[in-house]
Every structure is written in structure tokens, then in C-alpha cells.
Amino acid sequence: MSVQPRPSLRQRLVNGLALIALLSLGVVWPPLFAQISDPRDAQAGSLFLVSDADAAPVEALRQSTQIRARVTGNVARVHVTQTFENPGDQWVEGLYVFPLSASAAVDELEMLVGERRIRGEIRRKEEARATYEQAKSEGRRASLVTQERPNMFTTSVANIAPRASITIDIAYLDTIPFRDGRYTLNLPLSITPRYTPGATEESTPVATPERVTSAVQTAQIEVELVAGFPLASVTSVNHDVAINVTRNARLISLKRPTAPADRDFELVWKPAVTPDTQASAFAERSGDDTYVLITLMPPQMYAARVYRREVIFIIDTSGSMSGPSIEQAREALQLGVQRLAPGDWFNIIRFSNDASSLFPVSQPAVGGNRTSASGFIGRLTANGGTEMRSALEMAFAMPPAEEALRQIVFITDGSVSNEAELVSLIRKNSGAARLFTVGIGAAPNAWFMREAAAAGRGSYLFVPQIEQVRERMQDLFRKLENPALVDLELHWPDGASPTLAAALPGDVYAGDPLVVAARLGSVPKGMLTLTGRSGGAAWVRQLPITLVGEQAGIAKLWARERIGDLARKKNLGADASEVESQVVDIALAHHLVSDYTSLVAVDVTPIRAAGLENSSQQVPTSAPRGSYWAPSTGFAPTATPAPMLAVAGISALALALGLLLSGGGGRKPALPEERLADKPARALPLRLQR
Amino acid sequence: MTKPRLACALIAALIGVACELQAGWIHLKAFVAQQLIVVAWERVRRGEVDARPWPWADAAAVGRLTILTGPPAADSSTLLAPSGTFAPASRQKAWVVLEGSSGRNLAFAPSHDSATVLPGEKGNSVISAHRDTHFRVLETLRVGDRLQVERADGRLALFEVNDVSVVDSRRVRIVLDHDAPRLTLVTCYPFDAIQPGGPLRFVVTADAIAGAGLTPPQRVARRGGVHL
Secondary structure (H helix, E strand, C coil), rough: CCCCCCCHHHHHHHHHHHHHHHHHHHHHHHHHCCCCCCHHHHHHCCCEEECCCCCCCCCCCCCEEEEEEECCEEEEEEEEEEEEEEEECCEEEEEEEEEECCCCEEEEEEEEEEEEECCEEEEEEHHHHHHHHHHHHHCCCEEEEEEEEEEEEEEEEEECCCEEEEEEEEEEEEEEEEEEEEEEEEEECCCCCCCCCCCCCCCCCCCCCCCCEECCEEEEEEEEECCCCEEEEEEECCCCCEEECCCEEEEECCCCCCECCCCCEEEEEEEECCCCCCCEEEEECCCEEEEEEEEECCCCCCCCCEEEEEEEEEEEECCHCCCHHHHHHHHHHHHHHHHHHHCCCEEEECCCEEECCCCCCEECCCCCHHHHHHHHHHHCCCCCCCCCHHCCCCHHHCCCCCCEEEEEEEECCCCCCCCHHHHHHHHHHCCCCCEEEEEEECCCCCCHHHHHHHHCCCCEECCHHHHHHHHHHHHHHHHHEEEEEEEEEECCCCCCCCCCCCCCCCCCHHHHCEEEEEEEECCCCCCCEEEEEEECCCEEEEEEEEEECCCCCCHHHHHHHHHHHHHHHCCCCCCHHHHHHHHHHHHHHHHHCCCCCEEEEEEHHHCCCCCCCCCEECCCCEEECCCCCCEEECCCCCCCCHHHCCCCCCHHHHHHHHHHHHHHHHHHHCHHHHHHHHCHHHHHHHHCCC | CHHHHHHHHHHHHHHHHHHHHHHHHHHHHHHHHHHHHHHHHHHHHCCCCCCCCCCCCEEEEEEEEEEEEEECCCHHHEEEECCEEEECEEEEEEEEEEEEECCHHHHHHHHEEECCCCCCCEEEEEEEECCCCCCHHHHHCCCCEEEEEEEEEEEEEEEEEEEEEEEEEEEEECCCCCCCCEEEEEEEECCCCCCCCCCEEEEEEEECCCCCCCCCCCCCCCCCEEEE
């Protein structure tokens, strides 16, 4: 009994198979770890580009972004979390220039220090800067968020300890317009470097702070979408996303954990049933005031066109349009020319360092002219500066075609630093003409597109990728051919004396929502009446005003609009100091970042000893994909899961075989041992060998 | 044999078979799709307007890439056969390349990075393929081997390999600016790793052979390549 039974043949077979299964993993696995010592050593001359601008990419300050957006109805609350990681041995101050939605109302900053969250406060810009600088010199952690341009912000983070990180959380409120039958949440991730034009008599060039490289910054993105109505579709235009449907929300996240920050994130959703005319007026009490937000979808009317059109296309052929952008622009332009009706007139102006036009004056849209336009468009290449002013002046100076409505279609990425000056130029000179903007590329300057269109009493659209050119241009043609609502007026119930955030637009186009924010003393009693003309006939719409809970964000949205409108007035020549004091009052009251106010968060305890240096580093912002600033490409994933599946399959089969073979012992446990005892023949071959 | 044990064995066997089928499917798809694409390519070359490899195919073909390994000829002038193509080499391998290196295209054929120029144009043209299927053969490429791309417009571009390296895709990007035509072939590395998604890439860089620029166009093709 005490003798150990020798393992049976079957048992040994099983053990052998198990060993093979394990070995097969081991045999094929090692190459994974047998990487060459340092892949960077294998770089050959100029073939590759170190993906970080600094010579020592490992040592440079790193920044990673996480964006969490919660969309409720047509308002989005977005948290942008930026983590600055210092891998070096020195104390560092981090700077990062980043884009945000052009209509974002930035109202919150939190700095995360260990378990503590330090809330940022809104201050006048110079005051906030002084507070930050003082904390920085005293060795305390501090962070500052300032607005550089309407949709470009800078984060400064002081005293990041060696091999440590600081995380800050910036939050903003944004409206999601329902345009052209779809809702769009746009999260800009990259900045097309702005071109600073040469000095003119009227203006001095404005330098912009962005430092853009082809660095591959990444972002994590999560969106919680509570639409409030059944949806027909939810799509992400530029990124692969996974969508989880819960009971009353959709959770959207990137398929890959992070996305390269080289193009805007654009989420589009469409309602299952598109209402013909959608209108609402919501009121919110805040302090002693009432804020009202009115949204209206204009009626979709297709009146027969009675006027002739003269369409002047302006196309940006500057260096920033190179790559996929110019292809999109060319295709959009070809479509625009094709769509002209026989009685229409047209011309094309291209510009980069200089501007030139296809014809000296507009020509009828007939065969020969169309053919030469097509050839002209085909020969356009993107190169040089972005001197928009000369192109716009050329368009405004062109003698008008007789008895025709002039429409200017401006196709550009808007990457200029003098955008405010250009918007003023459009407002002053457009006269009876209407200006429409077509924003091209992975990261267009959305603020410019919207403001220029508003100044030119037209509309705007964005074409992020070549695939969308056709669909989105259709939206534009609909607007070009049918101004939906004109002579719009808003009548309040008796006794109400509202302050509108911005003046009512002159024309409202098919597919464009009208959004009006107003401030009043008390909740108005009665109905709100909108009147106008549509398709030549009078149009009236009455709206009840619904009171919603506090903190719905209407007050903040009003304040953001109001600040934007004051900035417009300043650009048109209003007294600068007057505008500044008004903006500061509104921004401080509503806790908003603006041209004159910043958010600053400071820790109480100093952490950096007095003698140690604190150097400054700016983390580069990613340039848009395929642009002139990123003349490099990444690597596609070029491995299939086939080998892994094969190995997993072999292992599973070996396991199955092992189970089957060893399983025989289960039914007759005694048998193998008996056999062993009975058969000393196993030793026979050994004997023979002897 | 006990029932639970038998059940476990069956489940394991099923998983094993499913994995093997899946792995086989990847290889089969890569092989069969490429053959069908080559047939469609030949039909387009013969003048058919809408030759699709399979009825629902919607990819565009950039050209045919041929790898020629073996002893190169003594000088570049004798590299070319009278027809304008390379003189036959000891070993050849050819694929039709699709436009856009999406995962779907890569499953069928080597794919051209849309952000880069067409092979033979001034600048760097990048073609990627899976290391397990089409570009397994890159392992054998050496400096001096020749590459030929017959483009959709009928023009031929000829290149010679002058660098083979392994890089970390997390740290570097491929430079696209170059004063002359350049062709870069990319696949994953190591070739026999099991897990997909590793950071290393095997990169073959080939430059246009001096004096053997693009041959004149054979015929006019539509913009953007041949639509299969």
C-alpha cells in the first residue's frame, strides 16, 4: 500500500499535453518581450519625427485631457479635466493653450490637490494674474484660466513638483442648437494656427499665443446624452465611438481609450420626429431678475424664388488650407457653381497672400462661364498667407449685377488672428449683400464663422470631412434660396421691459434656430408674440412662458450672449472703457471667464522651498490632422488577432483533449493501478538495452 | 467519465474550434479578398468601367505594389525591361493596394494612407498592411531590394529599398515631406508576436530610383484612382 503507483500511460499523456499547451504559450510569447533595447536608437536620419517638439520627449511636461459632457435637452454641461504631469527633476510651471466651443460660458475651475478640491474664484483679469503670480513666487500651487480669444483659452499651473502632477477641472455651459434637422455637440480639440496679417493703416497685427506642433496630444471623451425625446440616430462624425443605451440616456465613449487631439469631436443626433415649427420660452429666476430663453425653429417654407441672385464665392487658398481642407473647399465650390440657376450671376475670388478673381465683374451662370469656373477651381492650390481683408474688400467693391440679391459665400478655415477686425469690416460694408460662411477642415475657427455670418446677415455651416461636403452644402443651398423669416419682431406681455442679450437677427434662414435670451425684472404674465414675414406673407407665433427651476443655466447663457454682444459693440467703435466696465460687472455677477475676467485657484500651503527654481514650459497644442503643421503621419494598427486566436484555440483544444483522456479514469478508478501492478513489462525495454 | 468533466471538455473544444476558425477566417479573408481584388483590377485594366471584386465593394484601388527580392542588376539602366517594368527578379510578390488604411481595408489588402501622396509623386507615400497576412514577407526585404507600383492611371513608379528599421509608434511619426518620390511600407513588429496592438512597427523606406521617374501615363484614369 505504501508503494507509490507509477503514473499510467494515459496520465502521462495528459501531463504531456498540459506541458505542451503551456510551452506553446511560452514558445511563441517571448518575442513580445524580446523588443530591441530602445526603438528610438533605430531611427534613421530624417525618416521619422520625434513626436514631441522637445529634444528629450520623456522629460517634457505632459498634459492629458479628459472631457465629460452631460447634455440635457439643448444645454450641455462640460467638464474639461487637464492633468499636467512633470516627469523631470525640476519644479515646473505649465502653460497650455486650448480651444473651447465658441459659445462656451466658462464658469468653474477646480484644482485637485491630493484629496482636496480647491475652488477657483472669478476676478478681474489683472487681479487674478497678480494673485497667481504671488502664489507662484511663494511656492504655492496655483492655477489660472484666462481667455485669449473668444474660443481660445490658456491654463497656467504653478509649482508642479518633480515627478508629480496637478489636475485641474474646468467646467462650462453651452447651448446645443437644433440646426438643419440635427443637434450637434462640438468639442474642439485642436487649433489651426492663426495667421497674423501684415499691418494695415487701420490696424496693428495681433499676435496669438498658441504654440502648435504635430505633437500627438490625446483626449478621453465621455458624453451622457439625455435628449428628452426619441432619437432617430446618434453619430460621431470624426471619431469611432461606443454607444450604450440606458433607460433615459445614452452614454457615448470613444472606442479607443483616447483619441488624438487633432480634430474636433462632433456628436450629431437627430430626433425621430422633426417638428415643423418648434418654439419654446423658458424663464428662470436668479436673484431679483428673471431670465428668459426663447428658441424658435423658423417655418420650412419653399416659396417660389422671385429675385435673381448674384453669388460671389470667396475661397481661402492659404497654407492652412493645404491637405484635405483644400480638397473639401474645391468640392464645395464646384457644387456651389453647379447649383446656380440659369438666371443667376456669379464670380469667384481666391486669396492667400493676395486676392484675384475669376472674372473682373460677375458673369451670368451660363455654359462657357461655368466651364471656365470649373477649370479655375480645379487649378486652386493652398499656399501662402491669409490676407482675408483684401478678398473681402474686392468682393464689396465689385459693381453689383442689376436687380439681383448679392450673396457672398465665404469658404475658409478662419485661421486668422484679426478675426474681430474682419467681422467689423463685414458689418460696415456688406450693405444689402448677405454673407454665408462655410467652415472647412478638422479644426475651423468656429467663432469667426458664426460672427462673420451674423455680421453679414447670413448663415454658417461646417464641413469637417470630405464625405460631408455634399450633404452639408445642400443645407446651405436651401438657405441661399429661401430666407425663411424676415422683419422679425418680438412683443412682450404688457409691462415687461426686457434687456435682450443681443439684437434680433434681421433674417432667419430655413433650418437655423432663433435663440434669444432676455433679462427682465419679474416673470412676465401672458403670452409672448413673435411676428415677421415669411414667403411674402405675415407670420405670427404666440408662446407661453414656462418657469423652470433655478440654476437651469439660463442666466449664465444670457450673460455669455450679453458679453459677446458688448464685445461686438466695442469692435464697431463703442467706448472701450465703458464696454469693459459693463462686461466686468456681468462676468463677476455670473462667475464667467471673459476678456476682462479670469478664474484663479490658489492652495494655502507653500510646497516649494524658497531656493528652488520654477521654470516655465508650454505644452504644445495639437495641430489639425493633415494640416501644414503636421506633415507627418501616424501608424495604422497592422496586426491581426489571428496568432492570438490560434494559440488560444490550441490551448483550449489541448485542455479539452486532456479532460477527455484523464476523464476515463473517473469511471473505473481502480483499473489503472491494477494494470500497473500486473504489468512489469514496462521495464522490459530497459532490460533489452542492457 | 463524469458529466461535468465531459461538459467542460466539450466547451473547451468548442472554444478551441471557434478560435481556430476565427484565426483561419482572418487569413482566408486576407487571401481570398486580395485574389478577388486582383481579378477586378485586371478587369479594370482591360477597360471595364465598374468591375467590383464583390458586388457590395466600395473601395478605391491606388495601384499594384510589387516587391522584387533577389540580386539587383548592375546599374539602374538595365533594371528596366524594354516594356518599362522591372526585369524579372528571383522572387516576386504583388498586391493591389486600396486607398485609406482603415481596419476594413487592411483586412483585404495593403492600404495607402490617404494623408500621404500617391506613390511616385514628390513626397512620402505610406502603405501599411498586416504583419500576419500580406506584409509578413517584409521580414525578408533587404536594402537594395526593389519595389514597383503600377498606379491606377497606368504609370509606373520604381523604388529601391534604402532603409529597414523598427520604430516605436508611440514616440515617432513618419515624416511626409521629401524632395523626391519616396515609398514607405509599414507593418507591425515583431512578426511572430501573439498579441495584436503592440507599439513597434517595422518600416521599410524606399526611394525613387534615379533616372527612372514615373513612366508616362498609359491611359487617362478617373481622379482618385480606380473604383473597383
